[in-house]
Amino acid sequence: MDNQEYNSIVSFIWGIADDCLRDVYVRGKYRDVILPMTVIRRLDAMLEGTKKTVLTMKKQLDAAHIDNQWPALCNAAGQAFCNASPFLLKDLTSRGKKQTLEADFKAYLDGFSPNVQEILDKFKFRDQIRTMVDADILGAVIEKFTSSDINLSPKPVYKDEEKKIVKLPGLDNHGMGTIFEELIRRFNEENNEEAGEHWTPRDVVELMADLAFYPVEDQIKDATYSCYDGACGTGGMLTVAQARLLKLAAKQGKKVSIHLFGQEINPETYAICKADMLLKGDGEEAEHIAYGSTLSLDGNPSRQFDFMLSNPPYGKSWKTDADKLGGKNEILDTRFNTYLPGGDLLKMIPRTSDGQLLFLLNNVSKMKTDTELGSRIIEVHNGSSLFTGDAGSGESNARRYLMESDLVEAIIALPDNMFYNTGIGTYIWVLSNKKEARRKGKIQLIDATQMKSPLRKNMGNKNCEFTPDIRKEIIRLFLAMEESDVSKIFDNSEFGYWNVTVDRPLRLRVFPEREIPEKDEKGKVLFKKYMELLDVRDAVQEAAKTAPFDDWDSFAKATKLKKTQLKKIRPYITETDPDAKEVAGEADPELRDTENIPFQYEGGIDTFIEKEVLPYAPDAYVDEDKTKIGYEISFTKYFYKPVKLRDMKDILASLAELEKESEGVMDDIVRGLE
Incomplete structure (x- = not known):
């Protein structure tokens, strides 16, 4: 079969949608009928030659009261699927009443083997039957798909009884797949x-x-x-x-x-x-x-x-x-x-x-x-x-x-x-x-x-x-x-x-004259006992007499307060100060920074910190527990091509030319106003 014959079949099937579905379905829903019907007709055509054999086998299986009949029926059909209903699709074209056609068509669909039933269920094709029956187009759709003008069978259709002159060539599995994929492509474009x-x-x-x-x-x-x-x-x-x-x-x-x-x-x-x-x-x-x-x-x-x-x-x-x-x-x-x-x-x-x-x-x-x-x-x-x-x-x-x-x-x-x-x-x-x-x-x-x-x-x-x-x-x-x-x-x-996380030491200056409040910013009492608050205030004032204000560790030690007490009052009596001494074991979260250091940076993390960080922040150090490994790819980084800028002389020349043109325009406008 050549491309022209493939295209004629696709066009015929595509035409069924325009002929039968136009006033019933919106264009985007044509596929809900055409794709499953194409599948049904192809399977039906492949089963025509063995239909009698399948029905005979079914009669024997029924008589023997065998439940799981599908393997034997598919084997009789010579396919991976079969239809055990008494109908072929073309048998339904003679139904005069809509009710009879609907009942027989449903019986025909119910006759397919489970693998086909799953396909029909996922297509939700049975949901379309009532719509087509109500619009009185089901018979027309079936008639179109079984028309003598189209052959979806693997066997050729002949013009003469001697079967010497081919009217329509047979459609092998590959050809049917090609046609089905072309229909899918067209519907996807739609x-x-x-x-x-x-x-x-x-x-x-x-x-x-x-x-x-x-x-x-x-x-x-x-x-x-x-x-x-x-x-x-x-x-x-x-x-x-x-x-x-x-x-x-x-x-x-x-x-x-x-x-x-x-x-x-x-x-x-x-x-x-x-x-x-x-x-x-x-x-x-x-x-x-x-x-x-x-x-x-x-x-x-x-x-x-x-x-x-x-x-x-x-x-x-x-x-x-x-x-x-x-x-x-x-x-x-x-x-x-x-x-x-x-x-x-x-x-x-x-x-x-x-x-x-x-x-x-x-x-x-x-x-x-x-x-x-x-x-x-x-x-x-x-x-x-x-x-x-x-x-x-x-x-x-x-x-x-x-x-x-x-x-x-x-x-x-x-x-x-x-x-x-x-x-x-x-x-x-x-x-x-x-x-x-x-x-x-x-x-x-x-x-x-x-x-x-x-x-x-x-x-x-x-x-x-x-x-x-x-x-x-x-x-x-x-x-x-x-x-x-x-x-x-x-x-x-x-x-x-x-x-890597780059930290710098926390440096605090103490301001003992600042008041330690009874409650924090959220209104929560700092110390349950008021006497404890007074004792804390006194301890701070006493430490202020001897302890340095630029060394929090020394000042805290001089207060003789507990760690929990110091933690509560520190925010109220200290400020960060780059000239103060380091607080042991604490980093300044406000000065914290992160750096992404390439694996291929010569010398690794240590050399990067030495060359790129310490010259600007001598007290900086890496928190090794927070180091993470990452991977990313940037095509822009490797393939970016900068746009070549115009030469300045060309730009100035263009500006001068535009200026001359604009002067002429202004003169025309002024003359028009006069």
């Missing part, structure tokens, strides 16, 4: 405000597949591989990855198979993903798609995968998942917590307003360690994953874990406006736990922000794309691993830093 949540642009997916497989194409063997997407949406990444691996394997003369796994929380896109796989003949793969939240209900807790591609939600709250996991501060899931070599716990839980890094950590937890290839992860994030979070935060700790484990091969900055529902900058992370020798201990940054081709027509926010040539250039940059204006290579330690 609803571009939500498209980014469900659909990653095909050009970006193609690049991600390239990054997953091209670097290891010479390592592909005659074997079975697995591919996983923990935020699989409609399954586009999985199917593109499958096609790419099979293509590269064939190029290498290898015979491979690939099993697809995924998880999706949105019921409709989950249904589309499973339906798409069924339509392509991947019945087993459809069973590998889990429903629910990957974060709080991992559908593949014990599996590991060879390849993982994903575009997780970013900037989206995961508070509901956090609550299900026991609360953000109580999460013990080993995917999101690890231990440092010294045994200290490293918590990698980000703020609940953005959980994208958790999807990356989930993938890392599923990497294979006992194979020659290991695992490769390709994942899209926004800039938050690169730099949000101070040292010691969950985000920074996640980056620390990834980099100190030497998992990150590269990060690629994509052009703005590459996605449908956002114009912000996005980045592709490339991870591997079996880096080639030249990449060990290093991370490659690629600035692809200017590598884009404009679209003729914007698709939501998307105004540019990656052409095949652009994708090839990005892959070339990655594989070459050479330094250039758009490709830079750094040691992992380049992105690490120490966050």
